[in-house]
Amino acid sequence: MASTYPFEASFEELSAHADAFVDEVFASLESGFLVMPRGQGFVAFPDFENGYETLKQVTENFSKLEEPIIFATALRVPLVLVVLRTMLGFTPSEWAYVAGQSSGLEITQGFARSLDRKIRLNPMTPLRPSPVIEPRIRALVEIACKMLSDGAPTTPPELLHRLDKADTRGGLSSAKAAAAMGVPYAMLLYERFLGRPFAGHRDSISELVGDVLELAIETELTNAGISFRKTRRAERVPGFDQAPDFIVPSEFNPQIVIEAKITEDDGTARDKVTRIQHLASLSASGGPSLPRGFEVIACIGGRGFKQRREDMKKMLLATKGKVFTVKTLTKLIEFTRLKEFRTTR
DNA sequence: ATTGCATTAATGCCTCGAGT
DNA sequence: ACTCGAGGCATTAATGCAAT
Numbered sequence A: 001m002a003s004t005y006p007f008e009a010s011f012e013e014l015s016a017h018a019d020a021f022v023d024e025v026f027a028s029l030e031s032g033f034l035v036m037p038r039g040q041g042f043v044a045f046p047d048f049e050n051g052y053e054t055l056k057q058v059t060e061n062f063s064k065l066e067e068p069i070i071f072a073t074a075l076r077v078p079l080v081l082v083v084l085r086t087m088l089g090f091t092p093s094e095w096a097y098v099a100g101q102s103s104g105l106e107i108t109q110g111f112a113r114s115l116d117r118k119i120r121l122n123p124m125t126p127l128r129p130s131p132v133i134e135p136r137i138r139a140l141v142e143i144a145c146k147m148l149s150d151g152a153p154t155t156p157p158e159l160l161h162r163l164d165k166a167d168t169r170g171g172l173s174s175a176k177a178a179a180a181m182g183v184p185y186a187m188l189l190y191e192r193f194l195g196r197p198f199a200g201h202r203d204s205i206s207e208l209v210g211d212v213l214e215l216a217i218e219t220e221l222t223n224a225g226i227s228f229r230k231t232r233r234a235e236r237v238p239g240f241d242q243a244p245d246f247i248v249p250s251e252f253n254p255q256i257v258i259e260a261k262i263t264e265d266d267g268t269a270r271d272k273v274t275r276i277q278h279l280a281s282l283s284a285s286g287g288p289s290l291p292r293g294f295e296v297i298a299c300i301g302g303r304g305f306k307q308r309r310e311d312m313k314k315m316l317l318a319t320k321g322k323v324f325t326v327k328t329l330t331k332l333i334e335f336t337r338l339k340e341f342r343t344t345r
Numbered sequence B: 001a002t003t004g005c006a007t008t009a010a011t012g013c014c015t016c017g018a019g020t
Numbered sequence C: 001a002c003t004c005g006a007g008g009c010a011t012t013a014a015t016g017c018a019a020t
Helices: A011-016 A018-028 A045-058 A067-076 A079-088 A092-103 A109-121 A133-150 A172-181 A185-194 A199-204 A206-223 A266-285 A303-307 A309-318 A326-331 A337-341
Strands: A246-250 A253-262 A295-301 A323-325
Touching: A011 A018, A011 A309, A018 A303, A018 A309, A018 A323, A018 A326, A045 A067, A045 A079, A067 A079, A067 A133, A079 A092, A079 A109, A079 A133, A092 A109, A092 A133, A109 A133, A133 A172, A206 A246, A206 A253, A206 A295, A206 A326, A246 A337, A253 A266, A253 A337, A266 A295, A266 A303, A266 A309, A295 A309, A309 A323, A323 A326
Parallel strands: A253 A295, A295 A323
Antiparallel strands: A246 A253
């Protein structure tokens, strides 16, 4: 085979040796799941512990859970709310639902989510709720106190109550015991097993993971002095049903589009392949506000793409070989039409 | 403040083919 | 003919942020 990398190959070479090029791309893909960004809203353990200790103090070692006291404390140390939610083992949405049901107030899932997010972003900033917000927070605290005090009701054996866990099963006495004596390592592991490890945090930084790749592309483009338009989340760009991540030189004149995707999951990878194929067909057909024949470039990362040989073939053919990974990103400009837009050496 | 959108991971069900 | 595993596919849940 004459060419090493798919982006150097002619279309004839590409289709003749598709499998070899798939191997080449696979070889340069690596997985990055072992490390993840902390992100803005990451709650470090000392902060979380501070919330916990505060709650433990004002409840006198979890011997009494009273709404007025906890509400006042939560305003002062907002992480108390996060700790309460963790004791319940609920998502913000779920907490909002039970609070709404029991209080009769309208407490939307979005409200609980943004409150939780706000606290995680600024754990040390006291809350100053407006008259509209205050009763909602009170209702959240109220229902948490009640549920944590009552513990899990008995359920038929085939059902499992969400409060049926070590520290909440028997109401306050369970929490009290857990706080005083700790919980066995096996119990910690069991909880971890039920909730996939780092799930909440992973979900919240899911977009930052992709940023690493996007930033690398941005650097390449900027260094070469190439004009580009980077689209934002859920942005609408005329001509595209879903906006590609980069458009060169601008959204009004799409000559080159770049899709950047990292995934560790094969289902997601499949989805991305479909999307890139769709871009390729848009390029072939053109559209009301799209010139025909714009170049489609894929920049990919993560082991998810390794799972699917057939899909990778499709992607290589759809992009005419213009598939880059973190390892080959330095060749991005040289081997694509991007070089036509270069203004610096 | 609320809503809608895109993104991501995880999971169950289905199909297909290899091996017994 | 049957079993088992792998891969494909669709669905679900959770999340942050731009738009409203």
